[in-house]
Amino acid sequence: MVRAGSSREKLLEAAFGLVRAQGYAATSVDELCGAAGVTKGAFFHHFRSKDDLAVAAANHWSEVTGAFFAAAPYHAHPDPFDRVIGYLAFRKAILQGPVAQFTCLVGTMVQEAYDAHPAIREACDASISGHAAKLEEDIRQAMVNSGIADAHWTARSLALHTQAVLQGAFILAKAKAGPEIAAESIDHLIRYVTLLFRPETIRTTIMGGRQ
Amino acid sequence: MVRAGSSREKLLEAAFGLVRAQGYAATSVDELCGAAGVTKGAFFHHFRSKDDLAVAAANHWSEVTGAFFAAAPYHAHPDPFDRVIGYLAFRKAILQGPVAQFTCLVGTMVQEAYDAHPAIREACDASISGHAAKLEEDIRQAMVNSGIADAHWTARSLALHTQAVLQGAFILAKAKAGPEIAAESIDHLIRYVTLLFRPETIRTTIMGGRQ
DNA sequence: AGAAACATACCAACCAGTCGGTATGCTGTA
């Protein structure tokens, strides 16, 4: 869809970095052009406005992260429960390097744009919800396997809950200037999902003194 | 500390509303003054800079929300576990009205300011961590009461996890333009905390078909 | 009186977006 190495692609990649580090409103078009190594003429050739770039960046984010997670190793597990836990362990494992490099572009943008920029809000929602939908299928299968099809929660709500925990973990990582607390929050989420699907494995191995 | 009705107070309250709706960078000093009904002279009389206002707003937010939650009814429960669950139920109950009115000022600000504005980051961290610290004490007591003092998690990490879930729930509420999913995420958190402290009450009452 | 609490006018820098122009490559046709 977007040619690699093109000005358009370079601008979108520049937006990934700058918006995650500074936020959307604080990132100017000139700054974007500078980071991408293109001119303002190129910017407004490819995008009608700054908001248009934001929508395109959210969509490009969906593609890039979609491919990234599709290629991750946790999909190899034959058991859907193992794939869900594998996904969460993978999310924890990639909390590396500067905060701006592991946080979520669309989570950052929607925070600023949800009210005044409906098109950006929609693109961010589509990105988050689309990502959750992939996890939802594994959760649904795990529910069937565990015989908990009539629980008081749905596969969709649990999938979206994992995204809430991740987004919230990113905010704590930003507030605390490091990923440690975010990792512990994902640990809690892994413990929760395990308690839902495999409670018997928790009592003896993770919770320690709890009988 | 801040006299009610003063220009300073009006500016801080205006910041609560505008920053939560638009973000920090997108909110201008003129806009703040307009919403507060004061002039720019008053603004720069009380605050050295826009960043100074942001730090003061984060601190004022700590005071206002501190008093708000201190006055909430869940503290009346004699059992610390009930207080923790009561806190979470209260957080769910106040997800009412426009998104900007139930979301968190400091969670929004730290997202934009963590990298370029260290003073704002610190004030937001202090606000979140201070709020979590109050919950941490109830969690600690509940752990002692339930005999799970040597679990593989700490009262602090669980308290901060609740804040991660709440902050993430706010992002989902913004992305989906409504509080429904946020409420379901808090439901998952309540279920998790209950599974940690009172697993026997879940299997029969909440999880339905799960035996 | 003296300080604190404003108000008004102003400024240089920066902002998103525009516009006239150029370079390059593709496509249809004689």
Add this chain to the structure above:
DNA sequence: TACAGCATACCGACTGGTTGGTATGTTTCT
């Protein structure tokens, strides 16, 4: 094959408006 016709990709100076911040004067409170 040669060339006209046209679209895409890009350039960078420019503009009108907004930005955070300042300088200076006036009012209000103790």
